[in-house]
Amino acid sequence: MATPQEIALAHQRRQRGIILTLVAMVLGLWRRIDQGRLTESWQADVGRSIVATTAQAQLETAALVPVYLRDLAAAQDIDLPGLEVVPEAFSGTASDGRPLESLMYQPVIALKRLLAEGVPMDEAMRRATAHMTMIAATQAADAGRAAVEAGMTANPRWVSYVRVVNLPACSRCIILAGRTYSYSTGFQRHPNCDCSMMPVTSDDVRVPSARGLFDEMSPAEQERRFGKAGAEAVRLGADMGQVVNARRGMATAAGGRKVTTEGTTVRGVAGRRLGDFARLPGERYRRSRVPRPMPEQILADAGGDREEAIRLLTRFGYLMTPTAT
Structure with missing residues (x-):
């Protein structure tokens, strides 16, 4: 049987594969935007396709999680709970x-602003x-991590x-x-971060450490990630946390109060559990008024x-009793 560490690294590689495929697909769709009719071409087809492709990648990263957690629990010789992640609950909503x-749509807004400032096309x-x-990459990774959290x-x-980090990675993650x-x-996490999480029963775990990852890299790669002077300082024994400001540029998706309307219609898992429906102007289905x-x-x-936490995750449709197979 694979070790927990091997299972976690394999899970991260599978998630990274989904994200790389997503990026390639989004690039192809984005190139179809009409540079002379940005909003119109976005609304006509490009935007809808990019959003759908990203939502599908979110679903795929979240769908990896039930199997990942089952394998991890087996390797750690612990029982599974009576609740399982609902992958669909993590798709179609941004992590904020x-x-x-x-x-x-934010890149379209940014593009218009740059052009208005005189930046060449x-x-x-x-x-x-x-x-x-x-x-796109960050939202897909966030969906997978949120599913693991639940x-x-x-x-x-x-x-x-x-925290599981697999090379290549930036210095902030390493x-x-x-x-x-x-x-x-x-x-x-920071934008484009694809680090993952390995649930554990205690602190006695063995996954690639910061120093272990640093030692795996060639001197040239160390200098690319940490800078020439920074890499040399680490090689001389300096603490990496002093060389790199661990928090600079980092963000947590848990910061600030975050709610979503996704899945709260009468057709959604959360909506059916929350009740208190009302039909909002312009919407096809009634939606729960409970945040x-x-x-x-x-x-x-x-x-x-x-x-x-379990009670709330269940109430709001992020956990449910698995169906028999």
Whole structure:
């Protein structure tokens, strides 16, 4: 049987494969935008296709999680809980709680602003393209991580998680490799971060550490990631956390109160559980008037009370009893 560490690294590689495919597809769709009719071409086809493709990647990264957690529990010789992640609950919504289509439109807004400032079209498109691929990749990874958070919370044997970093990675992620956090601690990430989480039963775990990853890299790669002077300082024994500001540029999807309307219609899992429906102008289906928190918000609201977190994750449609197969 594979070790927990091998299972976690394999899971991360599968997630990375989904993200790389997503980026390639989004690039192809983005190139179809009419540079003379940005909003019109976005609304006609390009935007709808990009949003749908990103939502599908979110679904695929979240769908990896039930199998990942089952394999991990078996390798750690612990029982599975009576609840399982609902992959669909993590698709179609941005990790800050807004509708995914709203977030994906931001590169178009940025492109228009750059052109209004006099930036040449080629350069403006280059920046907007980088922005678009960053958003898509980050949202797919966030969906997978949020699903792991929900599934981990459902199993009381998992008291914490380890940050799993696989090369290639940036210096900000490398210095956090192997660190352990409480199960209810929000996952810190920066845009384009594809680090993952390995739920654990104790702090006695072995995954690639910051120093281990540093030693795996060639001197040239070390200098690319940490800078020439920084890499040399680490090779001389300096603490990587002092060489690199671990928090610069990092963000946590759990920061601020986050709610979403996704899945709250009469057809959605959360909507059916929440009730209190009303038909809003312009919408086809009635929607629950009860705010639906994001998974990260639920963990924050629970304040470390695992039973309360499970209750809320179940109530809001992120966990459910698995169907028999």
